[in-house]
Amino acid sequence: MLAYSTPRSALPLQPSDALHPILSESFVPAKSQPCSFFPAGAEIYGQGEKAGKLYQVEFGSVRVSRLLADGRRQISTFLLAGEIFGFEADDTHHFSAEAICATGIRFFRLSTRADISRELLPLALRNLTRAQEHLLVLGRQNATERVAAFLVDMAERQGGLNQIALPMSRQDIGDYLGITIETVSRIFSKLRETGIIKLPSLRNIEIRKWDVLQRMSQ
Amino acid sequence: MLAYSTPRSALPLQPSDALHPILSESFVPAKSQPCSFFPAGAEIYGQGEKAGKLYQVEFGSVRVSRLLADGRRQISTFLLAGEIFGFEADDTHHFSAEAICATGIRFFRLSTRADISRELLPLALRNLTRAQEHLLVLGRQNATERVAAFLVDMAERQGGLNQIALPMSRQDIGDYLGITIETVSRIFSKLRETGIIKLPSLRNIEIRKWDVLQRMSQ
DNA sequence: CGACTGATTGACTATACTCAACTGCGGTGG
DNA sequence: CCACCGCAGTTGAGTATAGTCAATCAGTCG
Structure with a gap:
């Protein structure tokens, strides 16, 4: 369960979201003010920045993308209200995340190593399956x-x-x-x-x- | 560390493999005979089959793929000697895995829930990053x-x-x-x-x- | 040595890209 | 309130990249 009340936004509703699990109390806020507003187009984090925090879309939507040197861009995933993102294999963001429209983001940090794994693994595995299924779309x-x-x-x-x-x-x-x-x-x-x-x-x-x-x- | 000695094969060498971590003793064999041989083309598991075990390539190589109804196929990843695969978001395999050439596969099962997360998370996250980077290749x-x-x-x-x-x-x-x-x-x-x-x-x-x-x- | 399978090469085609013109929605100011 | 502006989106024409189909080549195995 979340340590904070989670008011739901008006648009991108997500009544039956199977992607994100119910967060346990091992999720603790990263800041005293855990929710920030991002206007359309604002960067939440950039490629190469230091990773560590977790992010949950409170309202609005987010795109996670990567750029080639010549400007070609690939969006690897869209995130709608309720969904969690920002976890990385190492301490660096390999992709950047931007708000698509006016978006509220809640920040989290996990308390212990054990908690991190317990909470994150199902999320990571689901995202892995989604990414692999998207490979089929792009490839074939x-x-x-x-x-x-x-x-x-x-x-x-x-x-x-x-x-x-x-x-x-x-x-x-x-x-x-x-x-x-x-x-x-x-x-x-x-x-x-x-x-x-x-x-x-x-x-x-x-x-x-x-x-x-x-x-x-x- | 592995509970078993891990003789390295001749071909697909992988001297500096950054993909797989050193397995801890929480990895235990799924069978008394933990290593099986698969000839070229043999299926290791199929799409829709029950998941649960983990697999490590002892020698040879493996392809993880998915088919469309009309026969189009997308290979989401290749696995070389030493690499681990077979973990899923739920208890079902969403992809199939086949030996590319004569291949030895070691089976594992993780002992406790805590171990599963601790061992698997870095692996899952690394595979997620790899899959997302491959999306850029296929998309752009x-x-x-x-x-x-x-x-x-x-x-x-x-x-x-x-x-x-x-x-x-x-x-x-x-x-x-x-x-x-x-x-x-x-x-x-x-x-x-x-x-x-x-x-x-x-x-x-x-x-x-x-x-x-x-x-x-x- | 011959047959079979996988790989290469060639000719032609189709799908999606590029470049360009146009449309229409949304916002702003007269 | 309406007109104008600007930008996102649509539509069209021509093109390029990769696909399809077919023939040939090469490597492997009996």
Whole structure:
């Protein structure tokens, strides 16, 4: 159980989040003021910075990414409200984390070595499985399948409802799926034209043919 | 320290393997006969099977992969002598593992919950970082960069020598890098023609221009 | 020595990228 | 309140990279 009350935010809801376990009392706050606000685009930590703390998304969303020298970017994961991130293999951050939109982050530090392992292992293993599954998407699926898989994943993480909120830009989606914004846009349009999704607004999607989308994602 | 002596095999040597920690005495054998032989292509475990044991490559090499319904395959990682694999987020294997060549596998089971976490967490975190770095390769690098990155990684894992042994087929390399065997072959030829590598035989590569290769891999 | 399998090479094609023009939403100021 | 501006997103045309299919080559094993 958390040592602090955890007020839930309005957007990116996550009613049935299977990713993060219930934290035990071995999680203690890293600061006396354990929750900070990050405006859209703000860096939470950078590649190469010293690691150690843990972070939980209180409200908003976060992208974890890595840049190549020439500016190409790969987003390895998105984090929605409730999810925990920031743990590393050594004492250095190998990736950077930024707020996608206005985001509240709670900081933690684990008390003992034993606690660290007990709490973190299930989290690390789940993230490992997720990363490996994303490797299949990037390595062997075409652009349409990638977008379909992304929408299905986002919908499931938001409680399996038909209405989903996308806190991230088309650029973020492209950098997560290893395709360009133009390709993302074209596929959204194609899915809309074939009645599989509706686009009430840029950042909101309604899934109309769940079964078709699921089949498209393989 | 291992409870058993660990004779090292001839091929895929791994003199300075930073991936696996020294196992403590909390690792106990899962069977009275803790080491098994797998011929090339043999399945060590399959997707969907019950997980629980840990596996260490005694000699030979292993590929961990996942198949799509239509036969497309993504290899998420290769394991060389000394490396440990088989841990999962839940009690089910989400991927399958097969011997690439004649391979000896040692089985383990961890004794207590505390031991499991203490031993496994650093391993899981390191694998997570590796998987995330591979996401960058699959998502944002072109075929030449992928092959270069693969060769650099294999060379480093085999002690940073110029001579490297590739236990896997071109198909395996392609399925790891998310490209076709023809593309792998064409890029090997191009690297050979430009004097960056030599190909003494199909499964042996000599790196001639280490700096160029490293720069190509970004 | 021949057959089989895996690898290479070539010709052609398709998918997704690049570059560019245009659209529309959201915010700001007159 | 409406008009304008700017940026994110969409759409289009042409291109390049890697894929597909097919033929050939080479290495291995019986």
